[in-house]
Amino acid sequence: MKTNAFMMLIPQFIDVGISSKTGEKLKELGCTKVLVMYDKGVEAAGITEKIIDAIRHEGIEVVTSNRVEADPTDLIITEIVDFAKKEKVDGVVAIGGGSSIDAGKGVKLLLNNDESLQSFYDLSFPQKSGVPMIAIPTTSGTGSEASKGSVITDTESGSKRVVIGMGTMPDMALIDPELVLGVPPKVTAACAFDVLAHAIDAITSNMTNLITQSISYEAIRLMKNSYKKVIENGKDLEARTEMHLASNLGGIALANAKCSMSHAFAHSMGAIFHVPHDVSCAIFTPACLEFVVEECPKEIIKIADLLDVNYKDTDSTESIAKKTSETIHQMYRSVGIPDITEFVPDKQVAYEKIIPLAFKDIMVNFCPRKLDDDGAKWIIDRTYELAE
Ligand SMILES: NC(=O)c1ccc[n+]([C@@H]2O[C@H](COP(=O)([O-])OP(=O)(O)OC[C@H]3O[C@@H](n4cnc5c(N)ncnc54)[C@H](O)[C@@H]3O)[C@@H](O)[C@H]2O)c1
Ligand SMILES: [Fe+2]
Known part of the structure; x- marks a missing residue:
């Protein structure tokens, strides 16, 4: 057994209804315009609208992307990054299961690091911290909101790669059990x-x-x-x-x-x-x-x-x-x-x-x-x- 060292890097809030505070929390993180990203299943579950309204209510601008797919690929992440760069966002909110949150970590990283996503497959490649990110899990499985690992499907090899570093750690997690009530x-x-x-x-x-x-x-x-x-x-x-x-x-x-x-x-x-x-x-x-x-x-x-x-x-x-x-x-x-x-x-x-x-x-x-x-x-x- 290793030394009992332990790192808990980010504030986490777990409570029924806590996702309605997303706007307030983004303000605390200094965000003025954010990308809210998710997949089509999460969108269809009717979860995203309420959170987007709560963000706008705090005077924060929102652009959205529903382009996340299960087991997100490097290509999808890069596409969302291009969109977010054009929109000049200064924060990311990922709403969804592990696929959305892991994709969000990749977007967070690339919004403040100019190298390609593939460069970061080499875990010793230096990372700057990414833009602020809030992770809001809507499945109870991966626990991805609590870790800095982003599991990415590499299109070229077809295999899963993990990107981990100071650039991929969410800045906050809002863990709202109400959001999982409709998971099939x-x-x-x-x-x-x-x-x-x-x-x-x-x-x-x-x-x-x-x-x-x-x-x-x-x-x-x-x-x-x-x-x-x-x-x-x-x-x-x-x-x-x-x-x-x-x-x-x-x-x-x-x-x-x-x-x-x-x-x-x-x-x-x-x-x-x-x-x-x-x-x-x-x-x-x-x-x-x-x-x-x-x-x-x-x-x-x-x-x-x-x-x-x-x-x-x-x-x-x-x-x-x-x-x-x-x-x-x-x-x-x-x-x-x-x-x-x-x-x-x-x-x-x-x-x-x-x-x-x-x-x-x-x-x-x-x-x-x-x-x-x-x-x-x-x-x-x-x-x-x-x-x-
Ligand atoms: N980063 C990590 O530590 C870590 C750990 C384990 C797995 N992963 C990765 O996470 C991904 C899997 O994540 P997952 O199992 O959460 O699945 P997922 O994010 O792919 O979602 C599964 C399905 O559930 C739907 N869904 C999600 N929330 C819903 C809701 N509230 N209501 C209705 N439908 C909803 C989605 O639209 C999707 O169709 C894989 O890519 C895996 O490699 C990451
Ligand atoms: Fe897992």
Whole structure:
């Protein structure tokens, strides 16, 4: 375990209705004309208008872009930046799920850094801070509002790249549970398993520490308590608040401890087979948890307890890890998330396509167990075994 260092870089406000304060908060940040960006799904959900009105009410000019797409590409981000530069905005508000917020981080960066987005794939490339940005999450999954990582789809290679630095950190997050009440059950379900993946990855990461662990265990407790409720009744504000908080805690944990193995495989499968991020995370969480049982035995027992895994005191840690992995598999199957076989029926194809890209993913570096060819095959084998 690393030294218990922890960075919480930005003010965050979590409250029902807090998004109505967006205008006031932008004023505090010194903004006079902002770009409000989102995707068409968020726009159709009727969320954006009220927030835009609240911003205009404070005398701040607004231009909008609904050009964000799922898994935003470098091209879309650059297009939005060109528009925002022409409009001479001095701030950005990203309203939406991880796709909108990550795209917003890219726009924030490029509005104050003249280099291409691709230059920043090299994480040592220096960044100036971006223009002020407020992140307003409308899904409970990525926790992207709490971290400076922006996951971008690189059009040329088709793979996901992460841009991180002082230029991509939102300046404020407004976490309003009212905004997630209308998220469809399918998206709600998948997002819940992104939360679980963040918490488990952050607990088992080699960057983990006492603070990130406490936060992650609480994220798991909240997720376990609310995931069925928010899927069965999306209007349950109490459960939605719990899940929105769990998502934010997951984001805070990963901002400090990083994600690890499940995200390496999830990024790879998502990029090649166009599987949504959260679904890919659900699919790889069980095997990746089992993979680190020797390195994280106590942590896995705590996770098992939080998930009410049915094990005996006499069980070996390996057996508890196996049962925990099976429990997570049952949890995601019970809410309609498909198995890997739905996307990649042939295991041989998974070996050939998913493994090479997983090895290249930055998150592999944060796994406490070194990934080798046998280990990667084992993770794929176990994921298919669970699907049988
Ligand atoms: N930066 C990070 O730390 C981090 C972590 C995990 C994932 N990610 C990235 O985030 C992206 C996925 O984000 P996501 O899972 O939040 O999905 P998303 O942002 O792609 O949104 C999923 C769908 O839900 C719709 N939607 C969003 N909010 C809604 C609402 N309130 N009501 C109705 N519909 C709504 C959107 O229009 C979209 O169709 C991926 O690109 C992934 O790589 C980033
Ligand atoms: Fe994730």
